[in-house]
Amino acid sequence: MDMKMAELAQRSGLSVATIKYYLREGLLAPGRRTSVNQAVYDDAHLERLRLIRALAKIAGLPLQTIRAVIDSVDGQSSVLHAMAVTQDALVGDVEEEEPVSDEGRLEALTEAERVLDETIRARGWECEPGSPAHRAAVRAVAQLHEEGLTALVGRLDDYAQAADAVGRTDLEAVTGAASLEETIRGVVLGSVMRRPMLDALVLLAQQHYARQHATI
Amino acid sequence: MDMKMAELAQRSGLSVATIKYYLREGLLAPGRRTSVNQAVYDDAHLERLRLIRALAKIAGLPLQTIRAVIDSVDGQSSVLHAMAVTQDALVGDVEEEEPVSDEGRLEALTEAERVLDETIRARGWECEPGSPAHRAAVRAVAQLHEEGLTALVGRLDDYAQAADAVGRTDLEAVTGAASLEETIRGVVLGSVMRRPMLDALVLLAQQHYARQHATI
Numbered sequence: 001m002d003m004k005m006a007e008l009a010q011r012s013g014l015s016v017a018t019i020k021y022y023l024r025e026g027l028l029a030p031g032r033r034t035s036v037n038q039a040v041y042d043d044a045h046l047e048r049l050r051l052i053r054a055l056a057k058i059a060g061l062p063l064q065t066i067r068a069v070i071d072s073v074d075g076q077s078s079v080l081h082a083m084a085v086t087q088d089a090l091v092g093d094v095e096e097e098e099p100v101s102d103e104g105r106l107e108a109l110t111e112a113e114r115v116l117d118e119t120i121r122a123r124g125w126e127c128e129p130g131s132p133a134h135r136a137a138v139r140a141v142a143q144l145h146e147e148g149l150t151a152l153v154g155r156l157d158d159y160a161q162a163a164d165a166v167g168r169t170d171l172e173a174v175t176g177a178a179s180l181e182e183t184i185r186g187v188v189l190g191s192v193m194r195r196p197m198l199d200a201l202v203l204l205a206q207q208h209y210a211r212q213h214a215t216i
Numbered sequence: 217m218d219m220k221m222a223e224l225a226q227r228s229g230l231s232v233a234t235i236k237y238y239l240r241e242g243l244l245a246p247g248r249r250t251s252v253n254q255a256v257y258d259d260a261h262l263e264r265l266r267l268i269r270a271l272a273k274i275a276g277l278p279l280q281t282i283r284a285v286i287d288s289v290d291g292q293s294s295v296l297h298a299m300a301v302t303q304d305a306l307v308g309d310v311e312e313e314e315p316v317s318d319e320g321r322l323e324a325l326t327e328a329e330r331v332l333d334e335t336i337r338a339r340g341w342e343c344e345p346g347s348p349a350h351r352a353a354v355r356a357v358a359q360l361h362e363e364g365l366t367a368l369v370g371r372l373d374d375y376a377q378a379a380d381a382v383g384r385t386d387l388e389a390v391t392g393a394a395s396l397e398e399t400i401r402g403v404v405l406g407s408v409m410r411r412p413m414l415d416a417l418v419l420l421a422q423q424h425y426a427r428q429h430a431t432i
Binding site: 168190 | 266270274295296299300303306307336339341342343344347349350352353355356357359360363364365367368370371372374375376377378379380381382383384385386387388389390391392393402403405406407409410411412413414415416417418419420421422423424425426427428429
């Protein structure tokens, strides 16, 4: 269904100025020109804008990173590749990337990686050993160790089992999407907007088990 | 074991200036005076500083909120109450608290609450209906709806099941702690530092299931 710029803005929830900016930056394909200063846009434009909006406004990614994700969608890459690019963008954004010089820290990271890889093997996960997600997991486990939260690290297999259910559900929820673009948007939003929901659900579960603990 | 200020600083990972600030603010009890300008501190001081550090540096809570959590520990309240205070502090920090005036938004929140409460009932969770965690969950579900991510909302029960396992593991991991102070520290860090670990594990699970999807 063709629509003018004003309607595109209204339906995408973005300002006309923002849409024109994305057009200039080449993130959005030009509309079909209907006169010298008029163009119309279709559902593909709307879907693309919704993806860009998710990446920019909700995931808070910089333009360069958004371009990498968009390129992987435009390249009609596989879900696997597009998800890898999206994950890298999402994790890279929060990752501290200073080189590790401290020897104790290096030891902690090596030990954390050993523990993590054992858990990964136990679960039978096939995943990228050097991916930002893997490095983020190593750092998170090392940090728990450093804070003396060994009880949490000791339950790594239990957390991995829960994570398995979440990751499987994420994939099942997005792979029914109509287009790769919609799938990627699901992956991005699944990684960004599903988080607060899961976090809040965990708090509710904590309330429940804290209450049980109190009445025992 | 008694220690001087310098050792307390070194073992807590906090500067002397920061520790003196907490002493002035009454968050940390004074040490035992050994001369006019010397005092010694014990393991209770160290444990308290570790808790404050977790609340301040890792959870990023303001002083007023830290005081509320500390008060609940000092009041020797139950794990249940201390956890409620901690959860409120953690969620309240990120919650948008503007009043809802938009009618469509109000409708979305009402529907989200209905869906959420159905899931809570199905799981048999006993939790606080009006708690910040509950409100955060309602908002998160409403936001997924608003972004058209109905596939994710449709899997709410699956996410709740995974959250149940995480919340149960969190509680099991902390309730073995030696003191209420240590338990609260576990709850705080469990809610703050366990998150990046779980998030990263979910990404690894996504990689695994994306790969399976690709090879089917």
